[in-house]
Amino acid sequence: MPNTQQAMRRRNLSLVLHAVAAHGPLSRASVAARVGLTRAAVSTLVDELIRDGLLVELGPSRPGTVGRPGSALQLNERGPAGIGAEIGVDHLAVCAVDLGGRVRARTEVASANRDRTVGPALARLAELVRQVAAEAVREGLRPAGLAVAVPGLVARDSSLVVRAPNLGWEGVDVGPALRAALPGLPLTVDNEANLGALAELWRGGHDPAPRDFVHVSAEIGIGAAVVLDGRLLRGTHGFAGELGHVPVRPEGPACACGGRGCLEQYAGEEAVLRASGLSPEQAAAQHPGPGGRIALLAERAADGDRRVRRALDGAGEALGIALAGAVNLLDPRTVVLGGALTPLAPWLLPALERELALRVADPARSGQGAVTVSRLGSDGPLLGAAHSVVQAVLDDPAGLREAAAVTGSGA
Known part of the structure; x- marks a missing residue:
């Protein structure tokens, strides 16, 4: 009793x-x-x-x-804070949000993390975490935990990155290095697409908030997450949502996953750059900084560059083929286009929606209006990480006091 x-x-x-x-x-x-x-x-x-x-x-x-x-x-605007961090292919970012969801501190730095030695990358991220946590404390907040978004497969209920091909990481446990940044506080690590979907669920600004949707996002790769009845579908091992490795043209080019013709080979950032006649290095030089390559594509498409527009049309077609299968299988209310794809939405959507109209079994669910563009954009995974900490406090406020008693930090 x-x-x-x-x-x-x-x-x-x-x-x-x-x-x-x-x-x-x-x-x-x-x-x-x-x-x-x-x-x-x-x-x-x-x-x-x-x-x-x-x-x-x-x-x-x-x-x-x-x-x-x-x-x-x-x-309380001076209560607990959620600390969120993101490891991107070309950047590191950290933010702190209060219980009301307001961002109170944030930093982002360019960082070439692809094939970089893991230790220095995590050391730099830990430094940024400490910096943002200290800024939050100066604002009168107290960090309640840290959640980290990574572009790869994360073993369920662990901090082990099983495989992040676009980082070149395999079997990397990010926990020890990052726990040291906020000792005694809970640490969670999750796939960036999952956290982007949770941000859409909690802070997407929809009225009413969608409870059944497929969230698709991109950096160099393509990620997706499925939310059904307000809950994230994780799968047995935590790997659900790997849309980027759904084959859209089985005879297509080889993929790093070992398959052929995967969606990522047609709609990933580097694939679109190549189809536009740009190398990733050229694009980065022309538009440096985090998100610069996507910004360059958006600028060129807006200026009427026909080759870029054809590349984006092809990417939208490939996305539509892959997403039609997901929609037919899961019957979500909507598809949300998020992450780095959002600036490119005007040129992706026509072909994407055309493919959905052709391929989705329920004609009332396909075509124009079947896809919603996220208002969170590329901030989704970072915000989802920070808000996941806040959500844990809202879901179990008593646990915060118990954790404080264990660490001796006070309520």
């Missing part, structure tokens, strides 16, 4: 915190009405969340509420 009561209390703390996060500022009475608990029970839970620094009480609640006005509750 005590364990059952404790589990119920944990769940109720989360219900109250989620209610304020979604609808605040709210009075205690309004919270009680939303979560279906008595006012007395909610008041006790609220007091606990205030003591733990998760909620703050403002002045009287908004006018128009029923009964005597009470103090309004909102998330």
Whole structure:
């Protein structure tokens, strides 16, 4: 019975915190009405969340509420912070977000991580993590954990990068180097497409938020993630969503995965550059910095460069072929085009939607309007990483206090 009561209390703390996060500022009475608990029970839970620094009480609640006005509750802007990090092929990035989802600190640096020795890359990222965490502390926040997005396969519930072909990494455990940056705090590592999809679910700005979608994104490779009924589909080993290695033309060129004619060979960044008559090195020199090659393609397409537009049309066609299979198999509400693909959406979408219209079994689900373009763009994986830490706090606020007790950091 005590364990059952404790589990119920944990769940109720989360219900109250989620209610304020979604609808605040709210009075205690309004919270009680939303979560279906008595006012007395909610008041006790609220007091606990205030003591733990998760909620703050403002002045009287908004006018128009029923009964005597009470103090309004909102998330503490000087409470826990989620630290998110991203390892890209050409950059490293770190940010801190507060409980309300606002980015409070951020840094990004160009970094040629492809085939780079792992140790220096992780050491540099750890340095950036410490820098952003220190900035968050100066803002009055306290880091609650670190989540890291990587462009590769990550073993489920671990920090082991099984294979990241576009980095040249295989069997790399990023945990030891990065745990040292924020000792004692939880660390999670996940595929960048998964975290981009979660960012779309939590912070995509859709009304209502989609709960069933395929999220496809790209850097040098193509990644995808599937969200069904508001939950990320991970697969048995955590490798679900490898859309980039779906063959779209089986007789096509060899791929690093060992297959032939994979989507990545037609819609990946380097494939599009080659089809546009540009080498990756030329493109980087013409438009340096993170995301520069994609920016160059977008600029040339906007200027009417026919070769670039043909390359993007071919990439959109290949995307449509691969995504049609995913749509027929999973029946999602929509496909979300995210990550580095978003600046190229105007030139990818016509062919992509044309292929969906030809290939999707349900004609009402295909063609124009079948694909949504993410508002988060290339920030999706980084924001998804940071927000995953915040989401863990909202889902189990009691766990934050327990972790603080273990590390001796205080609530």
